[in-house]
Every structure is written in structure tokens, then in C-alpha cells.
Amino acid sequence: GENVEQHPSTLSVQEGDSAVIKCTYSDSASNYFPWYKQELGKRPQLIIDIRSNVGEKKDQRIAVTLNKTAKHFSLHITETQPEDSAVYFCAAGDDFGNEKLTFGTGTRLTIIP
Amino acid sequence: DADVTQTPRNRITKTGKRIMLECSQTKGHDRMYWYRQDPGLGLRLIYYSFDVKDINKGEISDGYSVSRQAQAKFSLSLESAIPNQTALYFCATSEPDRGGYNEQFFGPGTRLTVL
Numbered sequence: 001g002e003n004v005e006q007h008p009s010t011l012s013v014q015e016g017d018s019a020v021i022k023c024t025y026s027d028s029a030s031n032y033f034p035w036y037k038q039e040l041g042k043r044p045q046l047i048i049d050i051r052s053n054v055g056e057k058k059d060q061r062i063a064v065t066l067n068k069t070a071k072h073f074s075l076h077i078t079e080t081q082p083e084d085s086a087v088y089f090c091a092a093g094d095d096f097g098n099e100k101l102t103f104g105t106g107t108r109l110t111i112i113p
Numbered sequence: 114d115a116d117v118t119q120t121p122r123n124r125i126t127k128t129g130k131r132i133m134l135e136c137s138q139t140k141g142h143d144r145m146y147w148y149r150q151d152p153g154l155g156l157r158l159i160y161y162s163f164d165v166k167d168i169n170k171g172e173i174s175d176g177y178s179v180s181r182q183a184q185a186k187f188s189l190s191l192e193s194a195i196p197n198q199t200a201l202y203f204c205a206t207s208e209p210d211r212g213g214y215n216e217q218f219f220g221p222g223t224r225l226t227v228l
Contacts, residue, residue, distance in 0.1 A: 001172065009153070034216070043203065043219040044156070089155055100146070100171065101217065105155040 002027040004092050006104030013080055014112050021107045023090035024072045030092040033066060033073045034101070038087045047088075048075070077109075085111045115140040117220040119204050125226045132191045134223050136204030144207045145187040146217065147171075147179060149200040156203065162187055194227040201225075 003026040013019045025033075034049035050057045050064045050073065057064050061080075066073040077084055087108050093101040117138045126132055136145065147159040148171075158171030160179040168179060176198060180188045191198055204220040 006155075043221050045219070046216040049216070100158060100161055100169075102158075102172075103148075103156040105153060 002030060002092055002094075002102040004090060004102050004104045006090050006107060008107060009105065010108045010110070012110045012112055015080055015082065017080055019077045019080055019084070019109055021075045021088055021090070021109070022072060023074070023092075023104050024070075025092040025102075026071065027092070027094065028068075028071065029094045032093045032101075033064070034091050034093075035062075035064060035075050036089045036091065036103075038089065038106075040086070044089060080111045082111050082113060085109060117204060117206055117218050119202075119220040119223050121223060122221065123224045125228065126194055127228050128195055130194050130227075132194050132225065134189045134202055134204075134225070136187045136189070136220055138185050138204075138206045138218075138220075140206055140208070140218060141184075142206040142208040142218070143184065144209070145181070146205040146207075147177075147187070147189045148203045148205065149173065149198075150203060150222075151200050159189065159202075191225075194225075196227045199225060199227045 006023045031052035036044040037047045038044040048059050048064050050066050061078050063076045087106045089106050090104040091101040120135045143164050146161045148156045150156050157173050159177050161169050162181045165181050178190045202223045205217040207217045209215050
């Protein structure tokens with residue numbers, strides 16, 4: 001089955017700086033890569049996703065890049081703000097009869113004011 | 114607003130007891146999932162269902178069972194709870210579009226403690 005590894009497990013950055021979280025996956029059939037944000041005591045919520053026919057996707061201050069050859073994808077947050085403090089999860093899944101997601105172990109991002 | 118709800122929100126029980134966690138949704142989605150979240154381990158899939166007649170095991174189904182009573186309801190049972198099932202449990206729903214995958218919407222979670 002799919003195995004998703006996520007690094008780092010914790011990350012602290014100064015407010016206004018950029019944060020990068022990286023994930024690798026094992027199953028070459030995976031073609032969908034979402035990122036979820038979980039604020040303290042809240043439920044996970046989707047913040048951005050990318051499909052394998054796209055190399056990069058941006059939404060305001062967040063972006064995701066995908067390298068299918070190397071089987072890795074990354075989340076980039078620019079101009080970080082205190083409200084970006086949360087746990088972030090990457091995930092991988094495929095649409096070909098195995099339509100479930102495998103999640104990474106999470107990254108706790110802390111923005112230092 | 115259409116939502117995913119879970120009951121109970123918190124539960125403390127003893128080893129050996131039978132426990133049922135319930136999930137309901139008003140989103141009209143066919144697909145429903147049960148995950149457990151443990152510190153440092155992320156979200157792990159227990160069971161999933163693509164419609165009322167479809168039940169599939171996830172990566173950690175041992176010790177759990179599920180029932181899909183209707184499109185809107187998906188219950189998770191622990192037949193004989195043990196302490197290492199202490200965790201935060203999330204239900205989620207999704208509905209694929211023509212592009213395939215789509216967003217999963219999570220419930221608020223149930224914090225289960227097994228003493």
C-alpha cells in the first residue's frame with residue numbers, strides 16, 4: 001500500500017518568513033495530493049490540493065509543488081502570519097479503484113511573533 | 114449549512130466495554146470514512162464506505178467494526194475496548210467530481226479514553 005512520509009515534524013518560523021513542509025510517497029499510481037490544516041482543537045480542513053497533471057498550484061500565500069519523478073511534493077507558505085500556526089497534514093491517493101487517502105504524520109508549525 | 118456531526122464528542126469508558134461512535138452528515142455525500150488520530154501518527158484510516166452496500170477495511174481495522182445504516186449515517190463500534198484504542202476519532206465525507214478525487218469534510222471529532 002501507499003506510504004507517505006512528512007518532514008519536519010515541528011517547524012518554527014519568524015512571522016513574515018516562509019515555511020516549507022515536504023512529503024514523499026511510495027505508490028507511483030497516486031495522482032492526488034491534498035494538504036489539510038488542523039488548528040488546535042479543531043477538525044482538519046483542506047487548504048490546497050494538486051493533481052498529477054500539474055506541477056505547481058498557488059492560492060494567495062500558499063503553494064504546492066509536485067515532482068512525480070522523485071515522488072515528492074511540498075507545501076510553501078509565504079509571509080507567514082500568526083493564524084498560520086497549526087498542524088499541517090499531507091496526503092496521497094489515487095482514482096483508479098483505490099480511492100482512499102493515506103496521510104502523512106503531520107507537521108506542527110509555530111509562527112513566532 | 115450542510116455539516117458532518119459526531120456523537121458523543123467525549124467518552125470515557127473501561128476496558129472490555131462495547132462502544133459505538135456515531136457520524137451523521139447533511140452534505141448528501143455517498144462516501145464516508147472513519148479515521149483515528151494519535152500524536153505523531155497522523156490520521157489513519159479505519160474503515161470507509163462508498164455507498165450503503167459498500168464497506169471496506171482501512172489500514173487499522175482490527176478491533177473495530179462499522180455499520181452504514183443510511184447514506185447519511187456511518188457508525189464505528191469497538192466491541193471490547195482496550196486502552197490502546199484511546200485516541201481522537203474523526204468521521205469524514207466526500208463526493209468525487211468528474212476530475213476524480215475531491216475534498217474530504219471532517220466532523221468535529223470524538224475523544225475516546227479507555228481506562
